[in-house]
Amino acid sequence: MTNLVAGGAGLLGSHLVDLLLDRGEEVVVIDNLLTGRMENLSHRADHPGLTFVRADLLEPLVPEITDRSFDRVYHLASPASPMHYAAYPIETLLVNSAGTRTLLDLARKNGARFVLASTSEVYGDPAVHPQVETYWGNVNPNGPRSCYDEGKRFGEAMSMAHRRTHGTDVRIARIFNTYGPRSDPDDGRVVPAFCVQALNGEPLTVFGDGSRTRSFCYVTDLVDGLARLMSVDEPRERVMNIGNPSEVTIGELARVVIDVTGSASTITHHQVPVDDPIRRCPDITIARRELGWEPTTPLREGLIRTLRYFRATQGPGNPAASRVELAS
Numbered sequence: 001m002t003n004l005v006a007g008g009a010g011l012l013g014s015h016l017v018d019l020l021l022d023r024g025e026e027v028v029v030i031d032n033l034l035t036g037r038m039e040n041l042s043h044r045a046d047h048p049g050l051t052f053v054r055a056d057l058l059e060p061l062v063p064e065i066t067d068r069s070f071d072r073v074y075h076l077a078s079p080a081s082p083m084h085y086a087a088y089p090i091e092t093l094l095v096n097s098a099g100t101r102t103l104l105d106l107a108r109k110n111g112a113r114f115v116l117a118s119t120s121e122v123y124g125d126p127a128v129h130p131q132v133e134t135y136w137g138n139v140n141p142n143g144p145r146s147c148y149d150e151g152k153r154f155g156e157a158m159s160m161a162h163r164r165t166h167g168t169d170v171r172i173a174r175i176f177n178t179y180g181p182r183s184d185p186d187d188g189r190v191v192p193a194f195c196v197q198a199l200n201g202e203p204l205t206v207f208g209d210g211s212r213t214r215s216f217c218y219v220t221d222l223v224d225g226l227a228r229l230m231s232v233d234e235p236r237e238r239v240m241n242i243g244n245p246s247e248v249t250i251g252e253l254a255r256v257v258i259d260v261t262g263s264a265s266t267i268t269h270h271q272v273p274v275d276d277p278i279r280r281c282p283d284i285t286i287a288r289r290e291l292g293w294e295p296t297t298p299l300r301e302g303l304i305r306t307l308r309y310f311r312a313t314q315g316p317g318n319p320a321a322s323r324v325e326l327a328s
């Protein structure tokens, strides 16, 4: 089984690569390293089943890709944190539109299955809670998040158009907030931000009064869901939420991080970013039924593993972090 993982040097991509290699499958990663990081794959550098191709999906595909055949194509290539897609809005729109088309054409040429990493952001600031797949969303089409939200919505539309026109075997995962080791400590997302702040003894920066909610899925649970979606032989559902249905407030998340680290950090409150969704929680009835999938890692346990990663990677230059004793 040969897989193409576009965006394989990112958080989700690198954990998906681990899962596939551990199963004995071949993996080719294509990544332009705009926001992905080579260090996320360095532990696999000598693995005979892994090929890394540094290339941009917006350029014509390189021979290392076109000369190979693939059974499965995963499209995870996109800036994904609000800070990153605000920094690269045009790249974000294009990789989710033109880039999706390129990968769909490749999947079609190979007769390969195709999984699109879509997002809970297609629901925008949701008026339906928890979010079900049949909800069409409440998205600002031209605000600062629109490059990501509308890019992913276009990607979904392109995927389904490809299916209707060419019969391409597409599957769409709407991914909710995900965290874990290999999160980029500088990408501004709430879990890495709070972890690094707590390890450094700095105030945790809660945007707003802390009552906004998210539902955080540990990364290995998440990529297991993606792989299952890819593995279904005759999908009855082609669009499904993949995320953790356990909803927490951002204030509560801050308190858990402080508790687990035993940090002396305080909490400070800051202005909420424009169009920041108020609540977010997936309904995963379809994934449970069709994939037999649900997350199994409790938030506290996932945070401890993530904090261990940050302590190890930030530790050498950061004596404060390396002294932190994590609760168990």
Ligand code: UDP
Pocket: 081, 082, 177, 188, 189, 190, 191, 193, 194, 205, 206, 207, 208, 212, 213, 214, 250, 272, 273, 276, 277
């Ligand atoms: N957030 C926060 N402090 C931070 C970073 C984020 O309070 O330092 C909040 C943010 O306003 C949002 C939630 O945490 O309500 C999740 O933000 P993140 O950027 O991780 O992802 P999003 O779900 O917005 O894509």
